Structure formats: structure tokens, C-alpha cells
Amino acid sequence: MAKNSGRASKAKAPNPTRRLRMGLGIMLALLLVVGGKLFMVQGLDIGGLAEAALNNRLTPTVLPAERGSILDSSGAVLASSVIRYNVVVDQTVNTKTESFRRFETINGKDELVKVTRDQGISELAAVLGMDRGTLRDALTGTQRYYIVAKDLKPDMEDKVSKLQIPGIVTEGTSKRVYPNGSVAGGIVGFLKDGSTGQAGLEQTQDEVLKGTPGKRLFEIGADGLRIPVGVDQLTPAVNGKDIKLTLNSDLQYFSQQAIQSQKDKLSAEWGVIVVQDAKTGNIVAMADTDSPDPNDPGKVAAEDRGVRAVTAAYEPGSVEKMITAAAAIQEGKSSPLDRFTIPPTYTVDGQTFSDAFEHGTEQRTLAGIVGYSMNTGTVMVGQRLSKEQRYDWLRKFGIGEAPDIGLPAESKGILTPADQWDGRQQYTVLFGQGVAQTTLQTVRAYQSIANDGVMLQPRLIDSYINPDGAEEKVPAKAPQQVVSKETAKQVRDILESAVTEGEIKEAAIDGYRVGAKTGTSESPCDDGKSGFCGYTASIIGMAPMDDPRFIVEVVLQRPKGSIFGITNGPVFRSVMSQTLRTFNVQPSTGEPARLPQYAK
Amino acid sequence: MSTAAVNSYPVAQGATARALPGLRPGLDQPRKARTPLSVVRSVPRKRRAPFVVLCFGLLAIALMAVLVLNISVSSAQYQLVQLRSEQTTLTKQNQDLTQQVQNFDAPQNLAAKATELGMVASVAKGQIDLSTLNVTGKAKPAVKGDAPGAVIAAPAVAGQLTVVPPATENEPLAQRKAADPENEPLAQRKAADTKPAETDKAPGAVKPAPAPKPAARAVELHGGSVPAPAQKTPGQ
Numbered sequence: 001m002a003k004n005s006g007r008a009s010k011a012k013a014p015n016p017t018r019r020l021r022m023g024l025g026i027m028l029a030l031l032l033v034v035g036g037k038l039f040m041v042q043g044l045d046i047g048g049l050a051e052a053a054l055n056n057r058l059t060p061t062v063l064p065a066e067r068g069s070i071l072d073s074s075g076a077v078l079a080s081s082v083i084r085y086n087v088v089v090d091q092t093v094n095t096k097t098e099s100f101r102r103f104e105t106i107n108g109k110d111e112l113v114k115v116t117r118d119q120g121i122s123e124l125a126a127v128l129g130m131d132r133g134t135l136r137d138a139l140t141g142t143q144r145y146y147i148v149a150k151d152l153k154p155d156m157e158d159k160v161s162k163l164q165i166p167g168i169v170t171e172g173t174s175k176r177v178y179p180n181g182s183v184a185g186g187i188v189g190f191l192k193d194g195s196t197g198q199a200g201l202e203q204t205q206d207e208v209l210k211g212t213p214g215k216r217l218f219e220i221g222a223d224g225l226r227i228p229v230g231v232d233q234l235t236p237a238v239n240g241k242d243i244k245l246t247l248n249s250d251l252q253y254f255s256q257q258a259i260q261s262q263k264d265k266l267s268a269e270w271g272v273i274v275v276q277d278a279k280t281g282n283i284v285a286m287a288d289t290d291s292p293d294p295n296d297p298g299k300v301a302a303e304d305r306g307v308r309a310v311t312a313a314y315e316p317g318s319v320e321k322m323i324t325a326a327a328a329i330q331e332g333k334s335s336p337l338d339r340f341t342i343p344p345t346y347t348v349d350g351q352t353f354s355d356a357f358e359h360g361t362e363q364r365t366l367a368g369i370v371g372y373s374m375n376t377g378t379v380m381v382g383q384r385l386s387k388e389q390r391y392d393w394l395r396k397f398g399i400g401e402a403p404d405i406g407l408p409a410e411s412k413g414i415l416t417p418a419d420q421w422d423g424r425q426q427y428t429v430l431f432g433q434g435v436a437q438t439t440l441q442t443v444r445a446y447q448s449i450a451n452d453g454v455m456l457q458p459r460l461i462d463s464y465i466n467p468d469g470a471e472e473k474v475p476a477k478a479p480q481q482v483v484s485k486e487t488a489k490q491v492r493d494i495l496e497s498a499v500t501e502g503e504i505k506e507a508a509i510d511g512y513r514v515g516a517k518t519g520t521s522e523s524p525c526d527d528g529k530s531g532f533c534g535y536t537a538s539i540i541g542m543a544p545m546d547d548p549r550f551i552v553e554v555v556l557q558r559p560k561g562s563i564f565g566i567t568n569g570p571v572f573r574s575v576m577s578q579t580l581r582t583f584n585v586q587p588s589t590g591e592p593a594r595l596p597q598y599a600k
Numbered sequence: 601m602s603t604a605a606v607n608s609y610p611v612a613q614g615a616t617a618r619a620l621p622g623l624r625p626g627l628d629q630p631r632k633a634r635t636p637l638s639v640v641r642s643v644p645r646k647r648r649a650p651f652v653v654l655c656f657g658l659l660a661i662a663l664m665a666v667l668v669l670n671i672s673v674s675s676a677q678y679q680l681v682q683l684r685s686e687q688t689t690l691t692k693q694n695q696d697l698t699q700q701v702q703n704f705d706a707p708q709n710l711a712a713k714a715t716e717l718g719m720v721a722s723v724a725k726g727q728i729d730l731s732t733l734n735v736t737g738k739a740k741p742a743v744k745g746d747a748p749g750a751v752i753a754a755p756a757v758a759g760q761l762t763v764v765p766p767a768t769e770n771e772p773l774a775q776r777k778a779a780d781p782e783n784e785p786l787a788q789r790k791a792a793d794t795k796p797a798e799t800d801k802a803p804g805a806v807k808p809a810p811a812p813k814p815a816a817r818a819v820e821l822h823g824g825s826v827p828a829p830a831q832k833t834p835g836q
Contacts, residue, residue: 181755
């Protein structure tokens, strides 16, 4: 049987080995073709298909860094970033969709409901609070991207999304909000395009606040989900640092309201209040009139959008007499009870000086000269100093040197060198005319007297808070000893006597010993007009005098009406007492200084 | 070898003496000495079935494991997406509420609210030193209707309802309650509720100005919520 069958097959296929080999050969050839192709596709990637596919799946996203917040000293938020939504429409889709279906819960059951375009539009109009006709116009057209509404809050965005209107999508954006509005608005500043600072601290601290955006690269499938085993490169975003200020927003509000009321009452051009902690140099409040609301800075005039306490240099007037007195005492040229015989007008080098009030020839002490703010007497004291000494002392008290507190456009004032002073200016600088300085410079000069002669540079930025929560204190700049402790004490007594015995009695606060000095100066006209246009009225003081804690200065530019009837005393008093109360300062102890104003 | 083939051969051939093939190795004989045949019980074959089943079972288990793994990975991915969106929602809510608090916290809003409630800032305060029992300063009671001075506008945070009523009735937020009254945040509902009451109180003063006249608010209502009808004073 085996033999027979063998013979029979041999007749048809003579050589099985050859046949096998041929088959194998064909198979191998095919395998080679397939293998080669595989190698080409997988190994060499000719035509870049794999790369194209990968690129198709790879989705890069920018992870935006969150802009840091700006906080006040107690952590209250002055500026922060939040999520807002823009409602965007693809008009082509919306216009051609006459009706659409969506799920609605009716009687506890989800049902597919047909909604017409008109109905959709009126629903959306109700949610957005827009007019139906306007909305219809916005949704009709051929534009593929059209912003219907901006800056929607998340709950409204949710409502818009739930309407499921075809062509309508919402996109998240970051929006800067300023919960305190115009309170410290000028200091905080604002952004120009939602990301870059344009004014105030938002501008100067832009780099710190901004942070570094991160990046994420991952593969995404056709269903829109990330492919878990694919590429995933993550460069995390580094959020911006928060900035903590030295301001107290309650006091800031109080001061702003006080100066605004005063400005409105007297129809002044502008006003400024600065409150500073004399022990640390921290600025507690820096109020401007008509300060901008950073949420909508366009509402106020452009010149009101800055911080006048550091940008506006003006002739300070009699507050400068403190510097003259301090210099004369420190140089040993005078003392608080030094006697002066003061004529009704005083002429020196052909320059005649008179006082704001009429008087005969009087016997005055130095304290009395400052207490009654006499120009004549101040010139008499000041001429004991050489021109260079006068200049040097102004420099030492920080006149002509801008305080750097991190705000834009800080002015250093105008202090011409002594050799360029003309015949009158060399004397007028003694009582604050012919020299210009900002409010903060005046405050700094008084701070050094309050702090036993040690000048501390004012601080506005207290610390930077890293995204991880660590707080980096901004170190205080090196203090400078301007006058000796004894001189500072004598000058403080003069200032206190001006309140107890002199002309500034209305600055007195019950329970606290206060030292103060007023200043009234003629204000040169703006816009290149010659002469003077109105006055700058100011008052600066410190309390409690037994251990001065706070400096308050109130400045009012060009109030209307007679300058002699104008007083900032009540404003100073209310701000100072509010400050003392806010910081729980102990009522004063010890006897108030009462230096005689007249020499006997 | 089949039984049929065995049967077809003769029982014996040639010499009866047998030559054992093993004794002459390498000898190329055209005809081999036949091995006498006998029925041999074949060695029981190793059963392959369990092994194959095992293999298939393992394969199936492996496939199942891969499948389960895949499913769990991708369902975890879905869950991740869902949790992310939940997180985003909560973040949004948190932000929203924080902002409301901040808005109510803003000094000018607090002051406006206080004025609205009839509070007046006191001007003169005194201090009592408990250790010495010294009284310094003369405290004076605050006078009702005292002008509080300039009003600083409420923060114009978009979308935040101001504590002081909005400038116009056409404000987007004023119209919003029509859309979805159930889900309305509490504060807005409250504001919407109090609004008509305020307009009743001082119809002239409240509506137009964003900064309300505080004097108009301090109407003596004698515990009620509706003011007595105003009467013209003679000679006016």
C-alpha cells in the first residue's frame, strides 16, 4: 500500500524538495519585502509619517503663571487675579442653525427638547443682561470668532454653557481685580492689557509679580483624552510673588476720605496725606485725592492716576523752618531759647522779608520764631549759617534726593546748588521757598527728628511672598544719623511748643502730646505762566511727643478763598488720632514742652 | 504498523535461525533481517491537553489582565479629567466667594453699609488709663446726621454687586435674576430683595447717584420699614 501510493504521487510531482525550496524562496522574498517596508516605515520613517502622527498627537499647552497679588500690611488683598470668561460665537454656525436639541430636566427626567434659535437668543440675552436685538446682531454674520460678552463670572459662564447654544463657546481669561478699588488705587496701579503693568506698583514690580509661564507637552488621542503611556513633558509654571505693603487699608481709606472732603470743601486742586511710622519708616497711608479705581482707571483724569506724595514736588513753605532750626542748633549757632529782636520787616543784602502777620519789633525766642512761623526771624537765624551749610543741611535732611519706595516717577524735588542761588533764594530756602520737594521728602525730614535724629528711608514694600509661602522681607536701607539725639529733642520741643504755646493750637489732640508745623507757600503757576497761582497749604506733625510714633502730613494744593482762613489742622487731628487709635498707642505721659514764644 | 500490513507478510521466511541485526552493524545488506514482530503495548503517551489548556488559560488571563489594566488606566484617566473639572469648579466657586467677601470688606463699602444702617462716625474720643484711672480727652457722642464727608466710590469690580445701589436700573446684574432664580447666589438674591425696600425708603435720593446721600438714609422709621408719608412744611 505504501509503495503503491508512493509511485502514484511521484508521477504528478517529480521533485518535492525543489517545490519546497521554491515555496520557501517565495516566502522569504515576501518576508523581505514586508520586512524591508517595515524597516523603512519603522526604522527610517521615510516620509516622516511617524513624526507627523506624533506631531498630530502632541499637544503643547502653555501653563500660564499666576500673577502675584498685592496685599496690605494685614494681608487684605489690594490686587489679585481671578478667572473670567469671554463668550465667543462662531457666527457661521449660529446663523445657519435654526433650531437645536438639548437635554432638559422636566419633572425629574432628562428629555431631549427642541429649541429654536430665537428662543436660544432670548435665553442668552436674559443671562447676559443684553438687549435681544443687539445680541441677535452679534450672533448673526459670517465671522468665525466674535466676542459677545467679556469678563463673565464663573457662575454666569456656567449658565451660558448650560444653554448649549450652537456656535457659542466660553473661553477662560485671567482678569485682574482690585477689591479695594480706589483705596490705594494710585499706589497699586493697573495693567494695560490684562498682563503688563502700566502704573503704580503693578508697573514697577511687573517682573516680580509676573512669574514665568510653564509648558506642557503631551499626546492626546482622537477622543480628546491624554494617552497615558505617551510623551508627557511638564515644565511647571512659576507663579509670581505676592507683594506685601506697609499700608493699612483702613487708615488709607480714612485718610483718602479726609483729604477728599477737605479738597471738596475748599475747592483745591489736589491734596495729599502721608502717614508714616517714625520708628520703622513704614508708610502706613499715602492718600491722594481723586485717586483712580484700578478696575476702571479711565474714570479719573490722567494727572490724578499717580501718587502725588512722591511725584508732585512743590515749594514746601514754612515746614522747612524746622530744618533751619535744627541746622542752627546742631551747628551750635542757636538754641531753642535763643533771643532775637525782630523788626516788622527785615532787610538783609538788599532783600526785604516780612511775615504773614503784622507785628511791631518783638523779642522772640527761636521757639517763638518757629511757633509763629516768622520768615524774618528764620532769616535772622539762618544767616548765621553759610550758604554751603544751608545747602548741606538741606541735603542731609534728604532734600534733592528721591526716596526710593518702588513707585514710578518719584521726584527728587529741586534743590539748586548753593553757588547758583541768587540773592534772594539764599534766604528763601531757609523758609521753604525757592526749593521744591515732595511730601514724602518732607515727611522723611521730620521722621529723622522724631526718631532721635536717625533718618530711616521710607518703606512701602514690606516683603515679597514666594509662591511656596516663604516671606522675603525687604531689608531696610541703612539709617543715617542726621542730627544728634539732643538736637532732635530740642527741635521736638520747639515743634510741641508751637502747638502748646504757638499758633498751631488746633493740631492738639486730647490725651496725646503733639508737635506740629504748618507751611503755606506761594505756588508757581503751571503751564509756564509767570507768577504765582494760589497757595500750597500744609501741616505736618508727630505724636505722641514723649516717644514719637507717627508722622502725619496733610497737603492741600491751591485751595480757593483767602489763604488766611484756611487750615488743615482739623484734618491733621482727625487722621492723627485715628492713626494713634488704630495702632493702640498709649496716651502721653509727662509734661508737655511749653517753650516761651516771647523772650522776656 | 497496521494489523492488515502485518497479516500480509508471511509468518516465516528463509532460515529459521535469526540473525540479530544488532550483532552486525555497518553491514549493508540489501535485505534486512526482519525483526520478529509482536504486539507491543505502546508506552502511554504523555497527555498534552492540560498543558495546552494551561497555555490558553494563561494567554486568556494575560489578555484579560492587559484589558483590565487598560480599562482601569483609561477609566482612571476619565476620572482624572472629571476630578480636574471638579477641582476647577471648586476653585472658581472659592474665588467667587472670596471676591464677594473682599468686596464687602472694602473700606468704602463697609462705610457705605454702616451709613446705610444709620451709623455715624464719632469725632471726639477719650481714653481711660486703667492703671492710673486717668481720663484723657473728652469723648462726645456721635451726632446723627453728621456729614461723613466725601464719599469714595465703591470698587468698580466688574460683576460684583456694589453695596451702594448701582447707578442705573439697566445694570446687567439687576436684570440677571430673571435667568435662573433658584441658583442665584445668596448675596445677589438678598440685594435684589432689599432693593425695592430701599427705593421705598428714599425714592428720590437712592436711585440715580452711585454715591448715595447718607442724610436721606437716616430717616427715622420708628421701628418700621416704611417711612411715614412726607408732608410739605408750610411756607415751602
